[in-house]
Amino acid sequence: MSVSVKDVAAAAAVSVGTVSNVLNRPDKVAPATVARVQAAIDRLGFVRNDAARQLRAGRSRSIGLVVLDSANPFFAEVARGAEERAAREGMAVLLGNSDQTPSRERAYLELFREQRVNGVLLTPTDLEDGAVRRLAESGIPLVIVDGELPGGGVPSVAVDDVQGGMLAVAHLLEQGRRRIAFIGGPRSIRQVADRLEGARRALAGVPEATLEVIELDALTVLQGRDAGEEIARRSPAERPDAVFCANDLLAVGVLQGTAILGEVRVPGDLALIGYDDIDFAQSAVVPLSSVRQPARAIGAAAVELLLEALDSEGAAIRHVRFQPELVVRASTGR
Amino acid sequence: MSVSVKDVAAAAAVSVGTVSNVLNRPDKVAPATVARVQAAIDRLGFVRNDAARQLRAGRSRSIGLVVLDSANPFFAEVARGAEERAAREGMAVLLGNSDQTPSRERAYLELFREQRVNGVLLTPTDLEDGAVRRLAESGIPLVIVDGELPGGGVPSVAVDDVQGGMLAVAHLLEQGRRRIAFIGGPRSIRQVADRLEGARRALAGVPEATLEVIELDALTVLQGRDAGEEIARRSPAERPDAVFCANDLLAVGVLQGTAILGEVRVPGDLALIGYDDIDFAQSAVVPLSSVRQPARAIGAAAVELLLEALDSEGAAIRHVRFQPELVVRASTGR
DNA sequence: ATTACAGTTTGAAACGATTCACGGCTGGAT
DNA sequence: ATCCAGCCGTGAATCGTTTCAAACTGTAAT
Numbered sequence: 001m002s003v004s005v006k007d008v009a010a011a012a013a014v015s016v017g018t019v020s021n022v023l024n025r026p027d028k029v030a031p032a033t034v035a036r037v038q039a040a041i042d043r044l045g046f047v048r049n050d051a052a053r054q055l056r057a058g059r060s061r062s063i064g065l066v067v068l069d070s071a072n073p074f075f076a077e078v079a080r081g082a083e084e085r086a087a088r089e090g091m092a093v094l095l096g097n098s099d100q101t102p103s104r105e106r107a108y109l110e111l112f113r114e115q116r117v118n119g120v121l122l123t124p125t126d127l128e129d130g131a132v133r134r135l136a137e138s139g140i141p142l143v144i145v146d147g148e149l150p151g152g153g154v155p156s157v158a159v160d161d162v163q164g165g166m167l168a169v170a171h172l173l174e175q176g177r178r179r180i181a182f183i184g185g186p187r188s189i190r191q192v193a194d195r196l197e198g199a200r201r202a203l204a205g206v207p208e209a210t211l212e213v214i215e216l217d218a219l220t221v222l223q224g225r226d227a228g229e230e231i232a233r234r235s236p237a238e239r240p241d242a243v244f245c246a247n248d249l250l251a252v253g254v255l256q257g258t259a260i261l262g263e264v265r266v267p268g269d270l271a272l273i274g275y276d277d278i279d280f281a282q283s284a285v286v287p288l289s290s291v292r293q294p295a296r297a298i299g300a301a302a303v304e305l306l307l308e309a310l311d312s313e314g315a316a317i318r319h320v321r322f323q324p325e326l327v328v329r330a331s332t333g334r
Numbered sequence: 335m336s337v338s339v340k341d342v343a344a345a346a347a348v349s350v351g352t353v354s355n356v357l358n359r360p361d362k363v364a365p366a367t368v369a370r371v372q373a374a375i376d377r378l379g380f381v382r383n384d385a386a387r388q389l390r391a392g393r394s395r396s397i398g399l400v401v402l403d404s405a406n407p408f409f410a411e412v413a414r415g416a417e418e419r420a421a422r423e424g425m426a427v428l429l430g431n432s433d434q435t436p437s438r439e440r441a442y443l444e445l446f447r448e449q450r451v452n453g454v455l456l457t458p459t460d461l462e463d464g465a466v467r468r469l470a471e472s473g474i475p476l477v478i479v480d481g482e483l484p485g486g487g488v489p490s491v492a493v494d495d496v497q498g499g500m501l502a503v504a505h506l507l508e509q510g511r512r513r514i515a516f517i518g519g520p521r522s523i524r525q526v527a528d529r530l531e532g533a534r535r536a537l538a539g540v541p542e543a544t545l546e547v548i549e550l551d552a553l554t555v556l557q558g559r560d561a562g563e564e565i566a567r568r569s570p571a572e573r574p575d576a577v578f579c580a581n582d583l584l585a586v587g588v589l590q591g592t593a594i595l596g597e598v599r600v601p602g603d604l605a606l607i608g609y610d611d612i613d614f615a616q617s618a619v620v621p622l623s624s625v626r627q628p629a630r631a632i633g634a635a636a637v638e639l640l641l642e643a644l645d646s647e648g649a650a651i652r653h654v655r656f657q658p659e660l661v662v663r664a665s666t667g668r
Numbered sequence: 669a670t671t672a673c674a675g676t677t678t679g680a681a682a683c684g685a686t687t688c689a690c691g692g693c694t695g696g697a698t
Numbered sequence: 699a700t701c702c703a704g705c706c707g708t709g710a711a712t713c714g715t716t717t718c719a720a721a722c723t724g725t726a727a728t
Contacts, residue, residue, distance in 0.1 A: 002473070004684055015708045020686055030706060050448040051388040052684035055713050060385065062428065062449065069472075070417070076410040083404070083429055087438075092445050094396065095417055095429045104421075111426050114384040114397065138379075139336070220612055252617040279555055280614040283586045287619075338714055349678045354716055364676060389683050521704035 003046040012040035023048065028097060054116060063306060064112035064120040066096040068189075072219075072249065073278040074295050075123070078145065081299025082121060089307065091118065100125050100189065100218075119306045120127060121145050121299075127190055141309045145302045147190055148319060155305040157298055157320040160319050164291040164324035165198020168244045168273045171289070171326055175333075177242035178273050181212040183227050183254065184217040184246035192219075192246045195275060199244055212240055216250070221235050224250035228257020229247070232264045241270060242332075248274035248290055249282050255285050255331075272331040294322050301312035337380045346374035357382065373502035388450060397640060398446035398454040400430040400439060401479070402523075406553075406583065407612040408629050409457070412479065415633025416455060423641065425452065432525065434552075447474060448623050453640045455479050455633075461524055462583060475643045479636045481524050482653060483573035487640040491632055491654040495525050498625040498658035499532020502578045502607045504507050505623070507540050509666055511576035511605050515546040517561050517588065519553040526553075533578055546574055550584070557585035562591020566598045575604060576666075582608035582615050583631045584622055589665075606665040626654050 005023075008119075009016045014326055021029050022037040029037075037267035054060045067075040077200030083093045094117060096108035102125050112120055124132050127147055135144045136154045144156035172180055182199050186193040196213065203209050203322060214230075216223040224245065231239060231254070251274030258264040264287045266272050274281060277292035301320045308318065343350045344446045348371060355363050356371040363371075374380075388394045399416055401409040417427045417445065428451060430442035436459050446454055453475030457467050461481055470476045478490035506514055516533050518526040530547065537543050548564075550557040565573060565588070579585035584610030592598040600606050600620045608615060611626035635654045642652065 002684095005686095016538070016685080017687080017708055017710095021707085024686075028706080033706080047444070047447045047449060049389070051385045051394070051450055052713090053686070054385040055383070055389055055715085056684080056686045058713085059685055061445075064426075069414075071407075071410050071414045073407065073410070076405050078720085079429065080403075080405045080431065083431060087441070089432075090445065092356065092398075092428045092430070092449060095413065095425045095427070096421075097414065107421070108426075110381070111395075111424065113381045115384055115426060116383060220474060233685075249613075253368070254613065255409075256617055269377075279583075280586065280617070283555070283590055283619060284617055285619050285621075336714095339716095340714075350715080351678055351680095351717080352676085355677085358716075362676080367676080383714055387716070389685085390716045392683080393714095410672090465699080 002108075003044045004049070004315065008037065008040045008046050008170065011044060012037045014054040051055050060116045061090060062092045062094055062115065062117050063303065064094045064096065064108070064115070064117040064147075065122075066098050066108050066112075066120065067123045068098055068100050070095060070097050070117075070127070072247075073248070074281070074293065077295030078299040078302075081296035081301075082303050083299070084109050084296075085303040089303075098123075098125050100186075102126060102129070102131070106131070106143060118310060119143065121306065122303045123147065136158045142213075143302045143305045143308055143309070146298065148321075152319075153317060155309055155317045155319065157301040157305060157322070159293045159298065159322045159324050161194030162201070164275060164293070165195035165200075165244070165267070166202045167198070167324060167326045168195075168275065168291050169202035170201040171332060172195055172242040172244060172271055172273060173202065173209060175214060175242070176272055178206070178209045179212070179240045179242070180209060181214060181231070181240035181243045182246070183214045183216065183224065183250055185216055185250075187215060187225075189219075195244075195246050206319040213261040216297070219247045219250055221249045221253040221256070224253020225257040226253075227259060228254035232258045232261040236269075239264070239270070243272050245272070245274045248276045248278045248288060250274065251288055251290070252280070252284055253330075255288070259285065267331050267333050277325075281327070282329060284331070286331045287331040289329045290327050292327050294318060298322060336383075337378045338383070339380070341378060342371065342374045342380050343345045345378060359360070370385045386451075394450045395424060395453050396449065396451050397430055397637065398428045398430065398442070398449070399456075399479075400432055400442050400446075400454065401457045402432055402434050404429060404431050405580075406628065407614070408610045411629030412633040412636075415630035415635075416637050417633070418630075419634040419637040423637075426667070432459050433602040434520075436460060436463070436465070440465070443469060450663055452644060453477065455640065457481065460522065475640055477636050477639045477643070480632065482518075482655075486653075487651060489638060489643055489651045489653065491656070492637045493627045493656045493658050495528030495658070496532040496535065498609060498627070499529035499534075499578070500536045500586045501532070501658060502609065502625050503536035504531040505660055505662065505666060506576040506578060506605055506607060507536065507543060509576070509605055512540070512543045513546070513574045513576065514543060515548055515565070515574035515577045516580070517548045517550065517558065517577055517584055519550055519557075519584075521549060522644075526566050529578075529580050553581045553584055555583045555587040555590070558587020558589075559591040560587075562588035563594060564591075564606065565604070566592045566595040570603075573598070573604070577604060577606050578622045579606070579608045580612045582612045582618075582622060584608065585624070585665075588616065588617055589622070593619065601667050605667075611659075611661050615661070616663060618665070620665045623666040624661050624662045626659040626661050632656065
């Protein structure tokens with residue numbers, strides 16, 4: 001079927017060992033031989049069989065990436081960053097979506113182990129669960145993306161979500177808002193919990209301010225819209241005067257939801273701020289204030305950490321932590 | 335290092351062949367033996383080495399996906415659809431971004447060949463180029479995503495972009511617009527060329543209508559914004575009264591660009607329609623009319639076709655063609 | 669008692685690359 | 699002449715799985 005080193009060796013009148021050397025350590029082979037072998041490779045259209053290479057050499061050339069939802073623009077950017085960085089090393093990225101479901105996460109991790117990936121970048125569905133720790137100890141290099149394992153010990157790249165939550169709510173308070181609502185997904189998602197915690201801390205300095213927490217099932221536009229409608233239907237006295245959403249998708253949804261009844265205006269009646277600063281935040285009906293995360297850089301950094309872990313077996317474990325950045329737009333204007 | 339079939343065989347007191355059979359054809363093995371081997375597998379934590387499996391068995395369990403830009407929401411959805419469908423078959427998806435660059439496309443295809451992927455789903459940078467045809471003939475199963483190879487012969491899943499362009503412009507004409515502008519990326523992108531062709535056909539029936547073509551380098555929000563600003567700066571007489579953008583990102587950009595000067599209003603002065611109906615189209619400053627493509631279904635269908643091609647070596651080559659759907663919102667209102 | 673047969677299990681070959689101990693060659697030093 | 703050191707190149711062993719012909723077992727039919 002396909003051309004193997006043996007064929008190439010025959011065509012170039014050398015041994016298979018030499019072909020392998022041309023492929024992997026050209027400097028150890030006489031230039032003339034290299035040229036001859038290369039010519040044979042080109043002529044026959046030889047393509048290295050990575051399975052065999054991997055089997056013998058141990059190492060593979062792919063890394064696994066498991067995110068909560070790759071259709072979410074934030075994760076799409078993270079994936080993009082990882083893919084670009086990996087490509088520079090000649091590595092391929094295997095993509096998996098856990099949809100926040102531990103069973104799907106497990107299925108992907110298992111599949112990736114079978115594929116003998118070099119390592120896994122994981123946005124865990126549940127950091128507290130022992131599964132992540134066990135995985136880390138099972139020998140497969142692991143980097144936590146957008147989170148940090150409580151006990152340390154596993155390299156990770158994260159954004160300080162508590163800080164991000166503080167930034168957002170501090171900004172709302174600064175604008176004179178006092179009746180804050182936090183709209184988020186399930187608190188079991190660490191990012192959500194941390195952003196809420198940040199909100200709480202920002203409120204600590206302002207005793208007369210209140211915080212209402214609205215918990216949803218998922219961080220989607222649709223869920224946000226429902227929450228927005230619910231708020232719009234309330235009497236003005238019971239309505240918050242500012243909403244901090246756990247991500248931009250929710251915020252966009254809230255914007256739609258409040259717009260439907262047409263009574264609550266953003267930012268007049270309701271200041272609104274999201275999280276992630278996805279591309280569309282600035283293009284929303286009312287340009288959306290948000291907290292920016294360097295998504296692409298996060299993906300790239302994760303691959304970087306994995307490469308480090310691969311190079312220096314058991315060396316220092318690094319944690320990269322990006323700082324979030326407040327982006328003010330019309331939705332929190334006066 | 336890691337546990338192999340040999341270890342499992344020893345632990346269960348059977349031969350390696352039997353272990354393999356338990357793994358691949360449990361029905362050929364006596365139930366009691368299956369149980370014993372399974373127990374050993376669980377106890378030892380055996381994970382099948384896919385490299386070895388692949389080497390011997392020929393087949394692999396991954397498929398490659400090369401798209402123009404996975405951060406583009408349309409392709410992100412396509413990727414999601416592909417990934418979901420592949421996961422159902424226990425297959426993993428390798429993701430690659432060509433960024434419309436033939437050299438990056440080639441690099442990924444080469445990498446994927448080395449990985450011995452089962453097949454490749456490709457959104458080609460250049461369909462006319464012989465490279466795609468050569469690839470298809472090189473033995474690696476190929477499915478064209480969002481396009482169709484002129485000569486046939488390669489399975490493909492596409493959306494009728496000409497039809498989509500017609501829908502969009504026919505709608506603009508119906509709204510009484512006559513000075514239409516088409517804003518698109520490089521015409522070398524087939525999708526762009528087809529949508530433009532559709533626009534032309536729609537115009538054919540209305541002699542007094544005109545079409546201006548504005549060609550950009552890329553289909554991004556930023557490029558759209560520049561184009562929008564340029565249009566906004568024109569005198570009213572030289573301005574189109576409707577714009578059809580080759581995708582929603584451009585349309586969102588145009589919306590931003592025209593808004594900056596504040597003189598051109600959408601849809602009053604300028605009707606605007608995009609393409610793809612990404613999630614944010616309905617949440618834009620002015621909810622955006624668009625042409626919807628079933629992105630996730632496209633990805634799933636592509637995997638489906640690949641599986642068919644894999645099963646029935648050289649059987650009928652199918653082309654799946656989805657129909658685009660017009661979605662009318664405020665941006666093309668009166 | 670012999671043969672047939674289906675159901676199980678075995679064990680060695682094969683997949684295609686990498687690795688490494690070893691041998692041949694060349695040319696300069698002794 | 700002899701020896702040594704560097705280069706180059708060789709080819710068998712190896713990785714972990716699948717495959718398949720052959721061997722084995724016990725039961726049924728003759």
